[in-house]
Amino acid sequence: MSPPSAIDIDVEAVTDTQGITIPDPLQLPLRANEIFGRRKKTEKSQWGVAAPSSSAKFKADVGSGKPMARRWDDYLSAEAVRRQGNSLKQAAKYLGKPGLISLGGGLPSSEYFPFDSLSFVAPSVPKFSEAETKTDGVTVTAGKHDLQEEKGIFDISTAFNYGQGTGSAQLLRWITEHTELVHHPPYQDWLCTMTVGSTSALDMVLRLMTEPGDYILSEEYTFATAVETASPMGVKVFGVPMDAEGLLPEKMDEILSNWTSATTPSGARKPHLLYTVPSGQNPTGATQGAQRRRDIYTVCQKHNIYILEDEPYYFLQMQPYTGADAPDVPPPKTHEEFLTSLVPSLLSMDVDGRVMRMDSFSKVISPGSRVGWITASEQIVEKYRMHADVSTQGPSGMSQLILFKLLDEHWGHGGFLDWLVHIRMEYTRRRNVILSACETHLPRSIVSWQPPMAGMFHWLRIDYTQHPSYPSKTIPEIEEEIFLRVIDHGALVMRGSWFYANADDRHDTLFFRATYAAAPFERITEAIRRFGEAVRESFGISEGLEEEGREKKKLKV
Structure with missing residues (x-):
């Protein structure tokens, strides 16, 4: 069963005549094991077939005192400006109305789905090895009509049907909470939306924010597929020199300061996008330290550069290397120690809404899940969603159901952090x-x-x-x-x-x-x-x- 979906503010007795008010958990610092208690109460209709959702519903911190993201209208491509999204999916918001008889959407009846239940064996915390999973693993099961029978909030009849470009509300809630727990984005109107992987996300954002003939910036050695994604669009990559810590901000500043259409290749306009892999960069393995990331962000502010932060290896940050014959450095003892040990993300430094962070389950769960997500400002996420609704749509419902059962119902946020410590070691x-x-x-x-x-x-x-x-x-x-x-x-x-x-x-x-x-x-x-x-x-x-x-x-x- 899922943990409770909400917790009420309560009063606890101290003496017969005195009491103290237990603080509103939504106002306290977020910890991994407290997330379930912070969840806002939600209506059952939110979990239904093709139900529209926004990660704004799931954030614990409503953003009081934080700035709003700046707008990026001038950077949107002509295609992005023209795109209006999927008109038919706008009707989905009415599906949750009690008593409504729908003859509108082309949603097939789940009685024709040839699946009654889905089961898999998953590791129990902290017994994560293959051998331990064989002996101590837990069988996790999803039924066909768990939502209708009030056995759970995500089932086969929902997950295996059509969905929204954002992905299901059930998994989107978990992703939003995870992002808030790890990165604490420092501006108000950030949102998450699901992707079918970061390569697809890069393809979409290049179509949203570039035109043929543009250059984008990246490390001088970079992910080959990123170059091959951009090239057919008529977009080229300009390499910024690197050192052992990755991209050099002073070199990027020099390139941008001296860029003029008259003196640069093909007369291209000044770049306005930076594509970077800050942790365990592919191919060099370089990891930008915290100060390096702050310096890169400062240069991007100076030249008004929008940052594509591609971070598939973020949670594969390892223990310090002490030499072949030195004793191993022990693992982090607590979730807090683990999270503190991670180099702060560019998203966690972003006060302008100038970062689109691309996350993926590919390197930490399974590449074949084809489930990832982006975090960006509401404006950019909305444009991305419009594109997804008429192209990739949401990730596979089968994958979403498996991930939801594993991450939300079985492990929870704390168990997932334990798993990340395990693969770190x-x-x-x-x-x-x-x-x-x-x-x-x-x-x-x-x-x-x-x-x-x-x-x-x-x-x-x-x-x-x-x-x-x-x-x-x-x-x-x-x-x-x-x-x-x-x-x-x-x-x-x-x-x-x-x-x-x-x-x-x-x-x-x-x-x-x-x-x-x-x-x-x-x-x-x-x-x-x-x-x-x-x-x-x-x-x-x-x-x-x-x-x-x-x-x-x-x-x-």
């Missing part, structure tokens, strides 16, 4: 395995790296100047040779040039991207060993000669 172990393998098997005189703080990726820099064929061979040719040698040795890493923000750019650096996300530990180590063999072979060195070189260096010191 699992990814920390994986990161440590690949770093240990690199320290053991790679020629340090040629290959260098920074320990990633978050995400799934390890970025390996190759000193191409030591290659025996340089400079007669170009950097791309050396990259190609190493890549193919690694394949010959039975391993696969990705070429750094595949992640250029602009394919026409030429960099005087050589990188490869490795991932530690999925392979068993021993296979990660073996793959790095094979990569090291291929690099040595390409550079014409042996492990023995390399060791001899290191000893000579030590003697000189």
